[in-house]
Amino acid sequence: MPISMRIAFFIAVILLHVFIYFILFKNISASPMIKHLGKFIVFVNFFCIIIFLKLYHMQMNPILYTILSSTLGIFWISLSVAFLVFIIAMCIRFGFGYFTLYQLQPKILLIAWCVIGILVSLSFYLNAKKPSVVEQTIEIENLKQSLNVVLLTDLHIDVLMDKRKVAKLVQQSNELKPDIIILGGDIVDNYYPIVQESVKELGGLKAKYGTFYVLGNHEYYYDTYTILRALNNLGITTLINQNIVLRNLGINIAGVADLAGQRGTFKQSVLAPNIIKTLESSYERFPTIFISHQPKIIKYFNGENVSLVLSGHTHGGQIFPFHFLVMIEQPFLQGLHSFHHGNKDSQIYISKGAGWWGMPMRLFDTREISFLHLIPKQ
Structure with missing residues (x-):
């Protein structure tokens, strides 16, 4: 700052x-x-x-x-x-x-x-309270088969989000037997050597077709490259302005670097967000799931082939009435929304997050593990 x-x-x-x-x-x-x-x-x-x-x-x-x-x-x-x-x-x-x-x-x-x-x-x-499992059915055009996706965001692994709490979140997510797990940023919120035992619990996440991770703004405050290497070593696929084509599922999974990368020394690095680069290797006939920690990434869209954006960051406001301040910066607070960009219509789902930032307090708001049922659009 x-x-x-x-x-x-x-x-x-x-x-x-x-x-x-x-x-x-x-x-x-x-x-x-x-x-x-x-x-x-x-x-x-x-x-x-x-x-x-x-x-x-x-x-x-x-x-x-x-x-x-x-x-x-x-x-x-x-x-x-x-x-x-x-x-x-x-x-x-x-x-x-x-x-x-x-x-x-x-x-x-x-x-x-x-x-x-x-x-x-x-x-x-x-x-x-234990995070609620919030289920949401989302219709995706040109999707070949139904998919169950767990979206985990904003764990903020730190002093209070310790190894035991992370293990419980991993267990709760695995019990849903998801096809794909998405870690939507702000997962780590301290220097890796301090929280490494807690972070290693994420290696226990089990999804049929893999676990994918994108950076949140808080990871930029610490040893970002160390965090990325550690998650890769746990078998988690990190997506930094990258796209993976899952041909067996007929779907693109794209992950963009966080908007925090537009500032300071990061803006000239590989950690600066780049939507064009993120989507350049996607297969146009497949629907694209685009992961961005901050929902306001959609303000930079201009007709890209994106079916669904998955985000976090807002915490659902965390403490009322902070919700209103969040809405000044972000286009939506939580849940599923449709938006128009260029000549395209897309959807965005925003998770309230499974953790918290700073104070272990939430008011008129609860933590959530998002369980998304993606189905072909009729």
Whole structure:
């Protein structure tokens, strides 16, 4: 991230914490002690966020990681509730007068903090639940035979997504007996030597016609080439602007490098995304399954022979209402959608992901293993 963006982010987080203090703490009590306690809590939360973002790429104790990362989720939930309280307070202020607001404010703030406590607890619970198997039937034109595809994205293998959790995801995927397994990026989220034991569990994935992997944006933060070699050594086919023709199935499997490769030193390397190169060896009479970590790759399409795009990245929003910010950057949030490009119509399926980023929290959202039933279009 450029230094200017880091400074802007830092200032924004400071100002939003100040907003949380003024809305949720300043008027909850006339006691100076309560107000000072509020300042302390807000400062500690801000400080923990900064420390987490600084140490995020390092090896960290799981308990410390959980505490520090959770402050991000607590901040986001508290900010959302603070905005709601602000709107309610303004409505009471202009509708019934300041005296009414003064009388009701302590009760409103007490309710607000109860809501925050409930939502934070709920977010931990939802994230801890076993990923749901989300099944989706998709019609593909010119497909020779039906195929069952497991789409696993956004595992973010790190301190908390450890060997035991990865093994459970592998077992859950294998129980579906898929024809093909797709690893749709952001699978590894730390330096390989730190997470190698967890990553090796992916070697246990079993699919009739193979497992295929594409890079996500997070793999670009680390030893990217080492990660690619390690996955290849596990028998997983890595696709970096490449296409494989499965003639026995009558289908192309294409995988593009992530859009993160457009930045910095990567943009002149083989890890820069290239749609033309990705599709150049595809067989035009076969339908093409195009794997891209980020859904917004479809904005770069212009009439290519692509039947279905498989993506992740969005996490389904992970913590409501972050969903709305995701929609600013990405064309869709989750699920199956149709889109038009050039003179072609294609489909895209976006998985909410089987893991999480940062805080082990999800709110009004759940983890998923996508089980796609591809069938010939009638």
